[in-house]
Amino acid sequence: MSDYLPSLSALRAFEAAARHLSMTLAARELNVTPGAISLQIRDLEASLGIKLFERKTRALALTVEGADYFSTLRAAFRLVREATAAITARGRGAVLNVTCTAGFATYWLVPRLGRFEAMHPEIDVRISASHRVLDFQRDGIDLAIRHGLGGYDNLISERLVDDELVPVCTPKLATELGPNPSAGALSGFQLIHDVYRHDWQLWLEAAGATGVDPSRGPVFMHGNGAYDAMKAGLGFALMRRSFLERDLKEGAVVTPFPIGIASRLAFHLVYPGLALERPASAAFRRWLLSEAQA
Numbered sequence: 001m002s003d004y005l006p007s008l009s010a011l012r013a014f015e016a017a018a019r020h021l022s023m024t025l026a027a028r029e030l031n032v033t034p035g036a037i038s039l040q041i042r043d044l045e046a047s048l049g050i051k052l053f054e055r056k057t058r059a060l061a062l063t064v065e066g067a068d069y070f071s072t073l074r075a076a077f078r079l080v081r082e083a084t085a086a087i088t089a090r091g092r093g094a095v096l097n098v099t100c101t102a103g104f105a106t107y108w109l110v111p112r113l114g115r116f117e118a119m120h121p122e123i124d125v126r127i128s129a130s131h132r133v134l135d136f137q138r139d140g141i142d143l144a145i146r147h148g149l150g151g152y153d154n155l156i157s158e159r160l161v162d163d164e165l166v167p168v169c170t171p172k173l174a175t176e177l178g179p180n181p182s183a184g185a186l187s188g189f190q191l192i193h194d195v196y197r198h199d200w201q202l203w204l205e206a207a208g209a210t211g212v213d214p215s216r217g218p219v220f221m222h223g224n225g226a227y228d229a230m231k232a233g234l235g236f237a238l239m240r241r242s243f244l245e246r247d248l249k250e251g252a253v254v255t256p257f258p259i260g261i262a263s264r265l266a267f268h269l270v271y272p273g274l275a276l277e278r279p280a281s282a283a284f285r286r287w288l289l290s291e292a293q294a
Helices: 008-020 023-030 034-048 064-089 102-119 171-175 183-188 199-207 225-231 245-250 279-293
Strands: 053-056 059-062 094-100 123-129 143-148 156-168 236-240 261-271
Touching: 008 023, 008 034, 008 064, 023 034, 059 064, 094 102, 094 279, 102 123, 102 143, 102 245, 102 279, 123 279, 143 279, 156 199, 156 279, 183 199, 199 236, 199 261, 225 236, 261 279
Parallel strands: 094 123, 094 143
Antiparallel strands: 053 059, 143 261, 156 236, 156 261
């Protein structure tokens, strides 16, 4: 009996169900039916002669024996994943696939990425910059940076960069405002909008501006069009303060008004529950959080 090993598929079914405490979520992760998961676990319990779960109405709980078994199995599966990642990475290095919006990649991530590459030259970071939401499993994504409220189904979400919107313009345009301008001075200038057109109205209300029409001005629906138009001197754009670090240091843009408006929306680091068992993903997460805090 000491040499007996249950089937790998049964062990995977139990580990997933124990981690989620849900047959349905385990089935979704393993791409099988909940019935198949339940059958695998019942067969495993029968072969071991041990009850692993307490099955209650709309709830699943581990028995004491089940919790002990899960703890050991989870560590074993982690070792298998790490060994597999290590041996497959020998010929190609560690590849890390990250998806985020084009704006986040251009103005926040890429200017900082050199610091991560200096710390971890063995990790090949590949960035998919798109507004399209990619699927972790289907598209081979390790980590995602998404803009929203957080709380994504069946995923871990960590708040990364808060949104504080401030008006920004070229240094030349700022000189036309004069010293210590009030927000009402924007009535004589063009406002540039991105897809979140209502943001200008919110900022003007927060700044107590009067006589400024928040709806006028061109709208750029895709990419970084609003910011590029502002840098071309066409008017004022609202930008996330965290995106401006490089251009402010270089003097390419200025923020004539100190007032910013906070938003419930933010950039979140999002990933599946097992993602950080990859050393490359764990290292990138630690670095991202450190950069965001700094």
